[in-house]
Amino acid sequence: MSFPWAKHYEPKQPLMRWLDEKLPLPRLVYGAIGAGYPVPRNLNYFWNFGVLAGLALVIQIVTGVTLAMHYASYAGGAFGSVEAIMRDVNAGWFLRYAHANGASMFFVVVYIHIFRGLFYGSYKAPREMIWLLGVTIFLLMMATAFMGYVLPWGQMSFWGAQVITGFFSAIPVVGDTIRIWLLGGYAPDDAALNRFFSLHYLLPFVIAGVIILHIWALHIPGSNNPTGVDVKGEQDTVPFHPYYTAKDGFGLGVFLFIFAALLFFAPNSLGHPDNYIPANALQTPAHIVPEWYFWPFYAILRAFTVDFIGIPAKLLGVLAMFGSILLLFFLPWLDTSPVRSANYRPKLRVALIVLLFDVLLLGYVGGAEASAKNVILGQIGAAYYFAHFLIILPWISRSEKPVELPNSITEAVLAKHGGTSPAHTALAH
Amino acid sequence: MARTISTLIGAAFVFVLALALFGTVKTAITEPAAESAEAVFHRHPADINLPSAGLFGKFDDRQVQRGFQVFKEVCSACHSLKYVTFRDLTKIGYNDAEVKAIANQWVIEQPTVNPDTGEAATRKNMPADHFPSPFANDVAARAANNNALPPDLSLITKAREDGPNYVHALLTGYQTAPAAMKKEFPTFSTPPGLHYNPYFANLNIAMPPPITADGQVTYVDGTKATKDQMARDVSAFLTWTAEPNLTARHAAGTAAIIFLMIFIVLAWGAYQNVWRDIKH
Numbered sequence: 076m077s078f079p080w081a082k083h084y085e086p087k088q089p090l091m092r093w094l095d096e097k098l099p100l101p102r103l104v105y106g107a108i109g110a111g112y113p114v115p116r117n118l119n120y121f122w123n124f125g126v127l128a129g130l131a132l133v134i135q136i137v138t139g140v141t142l143a144m145h146y147a148s149y150a151g152g153a154f155g156s157v158e159a160i161m162r163d164v165n166a167g168w169f170l171r172y173a174h175a176n177g178a179s180m181f182f183v184v185v186y187i188h189i190f191r192g193l194f195y196g197s198y199k200a201p202r203e204m205i206w207l208l209g210v211t212i213f214l215l216m217m218a219t220a221f222m223g224y225v226l227p228w229g230q231m232s233f234w235g236a237q238v239i240t241g242f243f244s245a246i247p248v249v250g251d252t253i254r255i256w257l258l259g260g261y262a263p264d265d266a267a268l269n270r271f272f273s274l275h276y277l278l279p280f281v282i283a284g285v286i287i288l289h290i291w292a293l294h295i296p297g298s299n300n301p302t303g304v305d306v307k308g309e310q311d312t313v314p315f316h317p318y319y320t321a322k323d324g325f326g327l328g329v330f331l332f333i334f335a336a337l338l339f340f341a342p343n344s345l346g347h348p349d350n351y352i353p354a355n356a357l358q359t360p361a362h363i364v365p366e367w368y369f370w371p372f373y374a375i376l377r378a379f380t381v382d383f384i385g386i387p388a389k390l391l392g393v394l395a396m397f398g399s400i401l402l403l404f405f406l407p408w409l410d411t412s413p414v415r416s417a418n419y420r421p422k423l424r425v426a427l428i429v430l431l432f433d434v435l436l437l438g439y440v441g442g443a444e445a446s447a448k449n450v451i452l453g454q455i456g457a458a459y460y461f462a463h464f465l466i467i468l469p470w471i472s473r474s475e476k477p478v479e480l481p482n483s484i485t486e487a488v489l490a491k492h493g494g495t496s497p498a499h500t501a502l503a504h
Numbered sequence: 505m506a507r508t509i510s511t512l513i514g515a516a517f518v519f520v521l522a523l524a525l526f527g528t529v530k531t532a533i534t535e536p537a538a539e540s541a542e543a544v545f546h547r548h549p550a551d552i553n554l555p556s557a558g559l560f561g562k563f564d565d566r567q568v569q570r571g572f573q574v575f576k577e578v579c580s581a582c583h584s585l586k587y588v589t590f591r592d593l594t595k596i597g598y599n600d601a602e603v604k605a606i607a608n609q610w611v612i613e614q615p616t617v618n619p620d621t622g623e624a625a626t627r628k629n630m631p632a633d634h635f636p637s638p639f640a641n642d643v644a645a646r647a648a649n650n651n652a653l654p655p656d657l658s659l660i661t662k663a664r665e666d667g668p669n670y671v672h673a674l675l676t677g678y679q680t681a682p683a684a685m686k687k688e689f690p691t692f693s694t695p696p697g698l699h700y701n702p703y704f705a706n707l708n709i710a711m712p713p714p715i716t717a718d719g720q721v722t723y724v725d726g727t728k729a730t731k732d733q734m735a736r737d738v739s740a741f742l743t744w745t746a747e748p749n750l751t752a753r754h755a756a757g758t759a760a761i762i763f764l765m766i767f768i769v770l771a772w773g774a775y776q777n778v779w780r781d782i783k784h
Contacts (some may be wrong), residue, residue: 116784158587158658161749168749169756313782321771321778328768335764339757340559343662351663351746352655361705380524391520398517408506447532454528458521465514469507492783 077297078113080309081106107290113312114319115300117488121191122298122319123326124184129286130327131181136279138174139223146226148272150265153228154353172342178220179345180334182368185213193406194427196415197299203407208289210403212282217369217400219278222271224366225263229350234363236263236271245390262356302487303415304480311484362444370441371434371460372396377445378457395457402464409464412472419478422471426463433459541689545682547702549666549673554740557668560758562751563744565597570723571741572596574734577721578714579657580612582649584637587658588745591631595748603631612636650697652710661739662746668739670703675735677703678713 084105086092095102105111145164147156160167189209192198198206221239225232240258244250259266297306306312313319337344345367349360365373379392402409417424433456440453481487555564572593575585590607594600613626614636629636637656639645646653661667681700685692694700698708718730727733744750 116782118784155587162587162592168753172753313784317778318782321775325768325771325775328764328771332761332764332768335757335760339753339760342753348663348665348667351659378521378524381520381527383520383523388524395517405506405510409510411507447528447537450528451525451532454521454525458518458525461514461517461521465510465517469510473507488783 077294078306078309078312080312081113082111082314084109084111107294108320109316110314112294112297112315113306113309114298114315115306115311115484116313116318117300117302117484118298118319118322119301120326121187121195121301123323124188124191126323127184127326127330128181128188130330131177131184132279132282132286134177135174135181136283138170138177139276139279141170142174143272143276146272148226148269150228150268150354153226153268157227169338172338175346176334176337176342178223178366179368180330180337181216182220184330185216186368189213190431193430194417194424195299195301196303196410196412196417198407199410199415200407201296202293202299204292205289206407207404208285208292210400212285212289213403214400215278215282215285219275219282220366220368222275222278225268225271226275227350228268228354230352230354230358230360231347231350231363233263233354233356234360235365236267238363239365240267242393242396245387245393247390263354299415300484301416301418302481302484303419304482304484304487307483307485364442367438367442370439371437372399372441374437374441374453375399375457375460377441377450378453380450380454395461399457399460402461406464406468409469410472411469412475412477414477414480419480420471420475421478422475423468426467426471429459430463433463541685541692542706544688545685545702545707546705547673547677549669549703552669552672552736552739554668554736554743556740556743556747556750560754562754563596564740566725567737567740568596568744569598570725570727570733571737571739571744573724574715574721574738575657575741578734579738580635580638582638582645582654582711583657584639584654585635585658585745586637586656587634588748589632589634590629592748596744600631607631607633610636612638615640650710654711657742657745659746661743667746668743671739671742672732672735673703674701674709675715675738676732677701681707 084095084099084102086095086101091101094100102111142160145156145160145167147153157171160171162168164170192206192209221235225236236258240254240263243257244254246253255261257267258264259270297312300306347364364370373396376392376396379388379395382388383391412420412423414420417427436452437456437460440449440456443449481490555561555567575583590603590610593603593606598606607629610629614629614633616625616627617623618625637645639648642653655663661671664670678699678701681692681694692707694708698710699712700707701709715731715734718728720731721729721734723729747753
C-alpha cells in the first residue's frame with residue numbers, strides 16, 4: 076500500500092499458497108503489521124502506544140465478555156451479581172479487577188497516544204482522516220466507559236448516571252423529554268441499566284471496527300515520525316516486523332507490569348469507595364465525581380458558573396464540555412503550519428507543555444471538591460484549554476519561525492549518532 | 505478565515521470564563537465560605553497496620569476468627585452480612601464440621617416457607633446460606649434503631665475511605681465533643697439519640713458505642729479482649745468479608761510480577777538484538 080519498496084507476501088508452503096489464493100488473509104496481516112509495512116526507522120517509545128491501546132481493547136473485550144456471563148442487568152440484582160462474581164465465580168475477582176483497572180490503563184495509553192499525535196503533528200495532512208477516526212474512537216470509548224461504570228449499580232454508578240443524563244435536560248424546551256426518553260424513566264432504573272448494558276456490550280465492537288478504519292487510513296501515508304519529515308526513500312524505513320514487533324514486545328511487557336501492579340496490589344485505588352454502597356435513589360453522596368479519566372472534562376463543565384446572554388450556566392457548561400472534545404475534530408485545519416513535529420516549533424512546544432500541565436490541573440480540579448479555590452483554578456484552566464486550541468495554536472502557526480528541519484529521517488538519525496553521510500541504508504544488508 | 509472564526513469562538517469561551525471567574529473571586533472575597541464543624545473537627549483514622557495491609561499482606565486467620573467472634577456477639581445484633589455465606593468461613597480456618605455447627609447455632613434463622621401451609625416460616629441455617637439479616641426489612645431495622653439504618657457490613661471496609669483503619673478508629677473514637685467545639689461552633693450540637701464521634705463524616709453517629717468495656721467478649725483463644733483489641737480484630741474480620749480473596753490476590757500478583765520481570769528482560773534482549781545493526 077504505502078511505499079514502492081514494501082515487500083510483498085510470497086507464500087512458500089503449498090498450504091499457505093492455497094490459502095492465499097482463496098482468501099488472502101495472511102497477505103493482509105503481512106502488509107498491515109508484518110514485514111510488508113515499511114515504518115520510519117526513528118520512532119521513539121511514544122509510538123508504542125497505538126499497539127498498546129489495541130491490546131487494552133482486546134483485554135477489555137475478553138474480560139468483559141466473560142464478566143457478562145455472570146452479570147445480571149437489573150436494578151435489584153446488579154450489585155449482588157457483581158459481588159457474586161467477586162466471591163463465587165472462579166477467578167471472578169481477577170476478571171473484574173482486570174476489567175475495571177483495564178479501563179484505566181486503556182485511557183492512560185490513549186491519552187499518551189493522543190498527546191503523541193498533538194506533539195508530533197500526526198493530525199496534519201496527509202493524516203487528517205486517521206486523526207478524525209481517532210477522535211471518534213475516543214468519543215466511543217468515553218461513552219462505553221461511562222455506561223460500564225453504571226453497571227455495578229453502586230452509589231457512584233447511579234448518581235453518575237443521574238448527572239450525565241442530566242446534561243441532556245440542559246437542552247432548551249425538549250431537554251427533559253429527551254432525558255426521560257434516554258433513561259426510559261424519570262430516574263435511572265431497570266430500563267436505563269438494561270440499555271446501558273446492551274450498549275456497553277455493543278460499542279467495543281464498534282470501536283474495534285473504527286480501529287480497523289484507523290489502521291487502514293494509517294497505511295495510506297504510513298506512520299509519522301519524531302522529525303515529522305516525510306519518508307524519502309527505503310533507507311528511511313525498516314519493516315514493521317521484526318523491528319517494531321520486537322520493540323512493541325518490550326513495550327507490552329512494561330505495560331503489563333504496570334497493569335499487574337495495579338490489578339493485584341491496588342485494585343481499588345482508582346475507584347471511589349462509594350461505589351461499594353448499593354445504589355440508593357434517596358441518598359445523594361457527599362461528592363459525586365466521575366472516574367479519573369473524565370475529571371478534566373468534568374472540571375470544564377463545572378467552570379461555567381454564570382448565565383450569559385440568556386444561556387443558563389448549566390447549558391454553557393455542557394456545551395463547553397462537549398465542545399472541548401469536538402474541537403479536536405477541527406485541529407487539522409486550526410494548525411496551518413507546514414511543520415509537523417513540535418521539536419522544530421519552539422513556540423508550539425512551549426504551548427503544548429503548558430497545555431499538558433493545564434489538562435493535569437483540570438484533572439485535579441475535576442476530582443476535587445468544588446471549593447472556591449478549585450473553581451477558580453478550574454476556570455483559569457478551562458480558559459487556557461480553549462485559548463490553546465482556538466487562539467494560540469492558529470496564531471502560532473502563522474507567526475512562528477520553525478527551526479531548520481533535517482532533509483530526511485536518515486540524516487536526522489545519523490546526525491544524532493555523530494555521522495554526516497546520509498548514504499547508508501537503514502538495513503545493514 | 506478559519507483562524508478568524510476560531511479566534512472569535514475561542515474569545516467567546518475565554519470571555520464567559522473570565523466573567524465566571526470574576527463572579528467566583530468576588531463571591532470568595534465578599535462572602536467567604538464559612539468553615540464547617542465537620543471540616544475542622546473531623547479526624548482521619550490512625551493506621552493500625554493489619555497483617556492484611558501492604559504488598560505482601562495476608563490474613564491472620566486467628567485474628568480474623570477473633571473478629572468473627574466479636575461480629576457474632578456484638579455487631580450481628582443489628583448489622584447484616586448478606587454477601588457472605590457460612591461456608592466462606594472455611595477460608596479463615598474453620599473446618600466443615602465447625603462451619604456446620606456455627607450455621608446451625610446461629611441465633612437468627614433463615615426465612616423460608618412452611619412446606620405444608622405456605623406460610624412464612626424460618627429454618628436453621630446451613631453452610632450454603634448467606635448470613636441472615638437481623639431485621640426482616642429496612643423498615644423494621646429503622647423502627648428498632650431510632651430511625652437509623654444499620655448498614656450491611658459485608659463491604660464496609662471497601663465502602664469507606666481507608667476502610668480497615670476507619671472501622672477501628674470509629675469503634676474506639678466515641679467521646680464527648682471537645683470544649684473547643686462549643687467556642688468555635690456554638691450552633692453545633694449532638695441531638696439526643698446520636699453520639700459524638702470525630703471519625704464519622706458528620707461527627708454525629710446514630711450507632712451507640714458497640715464496644716463499651718474490656719472483656720466484653722471472652723476470646724476462645726485466650727487473647728485479652730481489650731477494647732482496642734476487639735476493634736482491631738473486628739476490623740480485620742470486616743477486611744476479610746470485603747475482600748476474601750486478598751491473600752490469593754497478593755500471591756498471584758507476586759508470581760505475575762516475577763513472570764513479567766523475566767518477560768521484560770527477554771523482550772528487551774530480543775529488541776536490542778533485532779535492532780543491533782540499525783541506527784535509530
